Amino acid sequence: MKNTNWKPLALVGVLSSGLTLGGAHFLGLGSSHRDVILTEAASGSGARFTSAPAGAPGDFVYAADKSTPAVVHIKSKIVRQVRQQQMPSIFDFFGDGDDMFGGRQQPQRRQQGEASGSGVMISPDGYIVTNNHVVADASELEVVLSDKRKFRAKLVGTDPNTDIAVIQIQGDKLPDNLPYLPFANSDDIKVGEWVLAVGNPFNLESTVTAGIVSAKGRSIGIIGDNDKAQSPIEAFIQTDAAVNPGNSGGALVNAKGELIGINTAIAGGMTGTYVGYSFAVPSNLVKKVAGDLLKYGNVQRGYLGISKMEVVDEKLANERDLKTNAGIYFGSFGENPNASAAKAAGLKIGDVITKVDGKDVRDLQKLVELVGQHKPGDVVVVTVNRDGQQKDFNVTLKNMEGNTAIVKSPVSSLLEVSSIGAKLDNLNANEKAKFRINGGAKIVEVLPDGWMEYQEVPVGFIITKIDDVAIKDAKQAAEILANRRGRVRIIGIDPSSGQQYRIDGSLR
Structure with a gap:
């Protein structure tokens, strides 16, 4: 059996169990992020993406001086289930786990935790690109600039298909002309070219390492392993620059300090740390995805239809x-x-x-x-x-519907059900196919002090039946449970193991 494990680079700590390495679930994109349009950049209301100008390449000191001010430290508050540690799967995200229910075949307790990763400023008005797995499950986001200033941040949009996300710093008194990195043309980089990786591994802020481009267009299967990625794109830049947990979302730059990629994954041993290979999403793809998220609220992807x-x-x-x-x-x-x-x-x-x-x-x-x-x-x-x-x-090129229209950002199907203390969402096509079911309602958040928390039901649990009623979607489940009182039986699926479980209890 191979002992290589592809890992994303977010650093996650669970409060009661010490420091562990963990990934994040993928979440959908809400419709509230459609107000920033790239085409309005000239008027100052949107992000301005800059192509890298030609110039003489400098040494590593020049590239480091230029890039480190634009790389930020992202800290997020998350909710996770405490799970038993076990041998990770090859091609798995850090600490996502396989057994949510433990040896007693019961859900384990929900706990607050913190995740740490990196991000790259791409505009002077505070837009930051990072990895989806760094921010997708966050209830709160904090950005620490290279000069130690701290700001709240909001999630603008995510793309699970490329593991790219965009956030924006928030505050009453935001600084003007924040440092940001220009995008280089990643098609122009050559195998053997020197590169720098800039990020915050193990919370060591503004760490710079050097290496060369080892390969281009590398596919390692890590994005396609996640249920939210319906049309994954993997064409990573492979490098031997040392990156470790916490580098996720950080910058890969050329000798001019121009952005050529977003550090995303490593080929790690059983410890999940760097053993010689790291992988970055190329800047051309990052620029396209980030631009679409800002302009349309979701990614507009063309298809050949073959x-x-x-x-x-x-x-x-x-x-x-x-x-x-x-x-x-x-x-x-x-x-x-x-x-x-x-x-x-x-x-x-x-x-x-x-x-x-x-x-x-x-x-x-x-x-x-x-x-x-x-x-x-x-x-x-x-x-x-x-x-x-x-x-x-x-x-x-056409969209997946077979026409050239812009695909609107999907209307959120997220529903809060106070009677059980949880937020429910619909399943996507991949999830239905994976578990061979026609419908269901997925728990995407367990609310504090609610019935689901008392029952120790984890995030991700899929409700397939309430009493004797088969569940088609989140709306049906919410309607049944909205005013329900007394005994109830919920049957569902643990998404990690695929096993079916039953929850019996009384609603008040």
Whole structure:
């Protein structure tokens, strides 16, 4: 069995059990974050993203001096369940655990805790990009600047598909012209190029380490392991710069001090600390995701509308009589071919995609990354090899609904049910498929001193039945429980083990 464990880099402490390393659940994006529009940046009401200017590269001192003031320390208050420690799964987030119910097959107690991570200022008005797993479960956020000033922060938006989130500092007297980092073009970085990692490992603020780019377009499967990531994109920059828990959301910069990535994960041993490999989300993808979260409230992702993709090698080329040994072969236009952007542009089943916008495509990760940087309605040039001939097609990307409209931020389905002391939400398609159920209501927050806390039911528990009534969604569960009194039986699923549990009790 392999002993490598891909880990995110948030540092989590649970108050009554000492310091532990922990990840975070993914939460949806509310509709209250749609008021900041990037296109209004010129008037001062939105974030201003700056492309890195050309200039002579400096030494590490120059890059460190330029980048450290823009990297912040993020502290969050969270609620977690105390769980028994066990061997972590390969490709798992820190401390997310597998057994919420312990040896007694009962939920364990809910406790307050704190998480620590890093973030990067991307505008002079206090917008900060970080990792989703650093902030997604936070009830409170505090940002500590490099000069030790502290501010409250609000969550602007999250994207579980890339593990990127945006927050903004808050306060009555915010400083003007906060230091921020310009985005470099991550497509331009080279393997072997020197880079610096800046962050707050183990609460050691403003720590700088150096290394080189070891690889590009690396996929390690960590984002796809999480239920909230429905269309994960992994095209990490791999580096040997030393990063550790607490570095999550910090900056990976080039020798000019320009942002080329957001540090996200490490290949760690059983201790969950650095053993030589770390991974960062490339800056081009970060810039696109952050911009969408600020402008639209959610990420606008364009799709080609193809499926059954395979990386072409000599064996596949011989089997399919292809005239090239490199690229991405596809064998279908998906479940709804009429909605496929690729089909509408003239691509044919059996074509081999070799380039997108002139950039070589040799693996699925690169194809997903290049297309994922665009929104519905954008036009990309797709180069294919068809029977030995190179052909270019202008493809107008579509959304998952098969059109080019902007996808509105979903209306929150979160409901608070005071009778049981919990907040409920609907399941997404991935969760339904994972547990082979048609519906249910997921507990996303257990309120203090409520019935669910008394019953020791953990966050994440999925209610599938109340008495003899099968539950379709959060609204149905809330309506049944709203005015319920007396004995009640709730049946549900522990999402970590997939086992079914029954809760019997009396509501008052």
